[in-house]
Amino acid sequence: MRKRAFWVTILVICSLLLNCFVGNPIVSAFTQDQKLLLQSWRLVNQAYIDNSFNNQDWWSLRQQFLQRHLHDREETYDTIDEMLATLDEPFTRLLRPGQYHNLQVSTAGELSGVGLQININPETGNLEVVAPLTGSPAESAGIKARDRILKIDGVDTTTLTLDEAAAKMRGSNGTQVSLTIEPYQAGKVIRKVNIIRANISLSPVFADIDSQNQSIPIGYIRLNQFSANAAQDVADAVANLEQQGTKAYILDLRNNPGGLLQVGIEVARLWLDDGTIVHTVNRQGIRDSFSAFGSALTKAPLAVLVNKGTASASEILAGALQDNGRGILVGEKTFGKGLIQSLFELPDGAGLAVTVAKYETPNHKDIHKLGIVPDEVVSQDPINYREIGTDVDLQYQAAIKLLTSNIAMAHAS
Template sequence: MKKSTFWITILIICSLLLNWLFWSPIASAFTQNQELLLQSWRLVNQSYIDNSFNNQNWWSLRQQFLKRHLYNREETYKTIDEMLATLNEPFTRLLRPEQYRNLQVSTAGELSGVGLQININPETGNLEVVAPLRGSPAESAGIKAGDCILKIDGVDTTALTLDEAATKMRGQSGTQVSLTIRPCHAQKTVHYINITREHISLSPVFAELDSQIQDIPIGYIRLNQFSANAAQDVTDAIAKLEQQGTKAYILDLRNNPGGLLQAGIEVARLWLNDGTIVHTVNRQGIQDSFSAFGSALTKAPLAVLVNGKTASASEILAGALQDNSRGILVGEKTFGKGLIQSLFELPGGAGLAVTVAKYETPNHRDIHRLGILPDEVIPQDPIGHRQIGTDADLQYQAAINLLTSAIVMAHAS
């Protein structure tokens, strides 16, 4: 009887010790980090477009990474990065709290920084300038589309992700950042530039009336990004240009890296009376479609300018206008990003971007890694913002010629 009581007492003590360890601060912190890893795994498991997870056992990876000792949040983030890297798909990624906040600010339409749109060239790995924002500190400093950013505050950009590079260039208004720049297409002299950050209102639209052709005023609208205010800003631009008597439009999507899917759909509806805008396809092969429904703001002839940095939501819009015969595409083949990400908020302020679907144009063209070929292919060397719309802008001039010819022919008939 005494032996039995002894062993029962030992078991109770062991149970109490295990409970104490489980609820101790160290174990509790470990459990929170482990849960963050598990939540990231679950989000990918539930919604990632490729249900083979890059032809690997996703459950087995879960068990493998859960064996890690995750003593702090940064170790957990690095482990999640490593787990997501096994998918070999760069658009599914973890956004640390500052990166996540910056993304929210960017899509909301304002930020504090230097005013650069950037991208990593998939072939060279270089951090490239897509375009400086009009009136931004970067534009004032002379940075141009097609420039390579070699270093940010002395840090080699080849060691940075796209989000990390963007985060380093953003910061409090009035502070400075140092950039090492050279043209990507030529081995020219490297420039060292100190830029003072400013608060930047990210209106994605620039619009003006071009009356260089007598009696045929053409409205020019440049859309830089599909942020939350894109559709309203394009609406305002069309209304203003209509009042000025425009007879045709040029919609410039060159160097537009995309943005919010819904913003792309809303902008397409401004130009289309009806018709499909885009099809989306999830991992089960289930299709959904978004359409226009009779609310086009203008029926005037339209030319759309695109190039190799026209991507994502920009390609959705370009494909919708091309397939519905609403506009003629002019320029160069687009980037070819046909994947859609959903953004999930994680505990502690981080975010997780997960590729959940692919999109197809109204005619069911899958353009991922293929791009959209314009109706009129016009090669164009990189030009600065001040050269847009000038004789140096060959794509713009081609669009002008096509629109004026169409208007003249329509009047003649």
């Protein structure tokens, strides 16, 4: 009996050892590509906002993808893309080393390329222009908001992700890229444009005094992106305009795709004495809030211009100003991106953007896929940067009218 028990014990031990070294990838020696896949899986597992992972067994997916033979790094990237695609959420995505570097450069405030803000239209799936950057090669080439980009250097853009399209348009100063453009306006002819890339300063702020109202100086501030220097640039612009005797402000957030969350909060604090700026909710349902404190830089009346290209951190700022009664929103319903991503750097220089929370406006409005409706709805066809603030800029003119009439009423009372 003891002898039989001994042999049973030996068989059990052998079976366990066999499972450990042959059938169990958990303790096997991983290749560098498998380690990269594993780290991407872990980051999502630890931080992703939906702990059901789109109602699927995330652990089983790990085992499934680890069993693949990854022959090179590009195949590994493709596998990570495939794994993330099962979440069915476009903002959690892999950024290859070049893409991750370009994103870091963009948020730092400068890059080399054509100077286009782009997005994929959620309804059509087409790659579209949000806006050309002021003074950029793309603006000089006559590319306008809502134009569709059909090809980049002959590559059909329907085969590219948003990041891949952006990466193909960026490049060294002085090099050329070819874009095939379908104009937004009906009746315009599809054209091929050869553009020479240039170093582009991403100073996100343009400021000036409105020249149309001599009796009531109105300061105009356009904020293009929430890059690292945005809050300081807005503060400097307000200080300069205050010295010029500005009595009211227009803050233009049209076609601002967002950027750094913390910078959006800092810009909101420039306009608010106190009050909640934004609520965030993580995967455990735990709420956090960010508030204003101290003194606003100015208490002058404020109108905020928004449109369909106003997204992410721009919507956080617009929602904070609207819900706190600090500014009146003018224009069109905003984009509706109410999710927050954290960026993680992978060992090989790639990056992983993971949706870690959603946000709500101070009044607890969830705007994801819904957007923010302005106080004063004013629709208009796309205009180029040279037309901003002119008679054809209906949203700007509506803001001017609201501010001047409110100031006149305040003086009368």
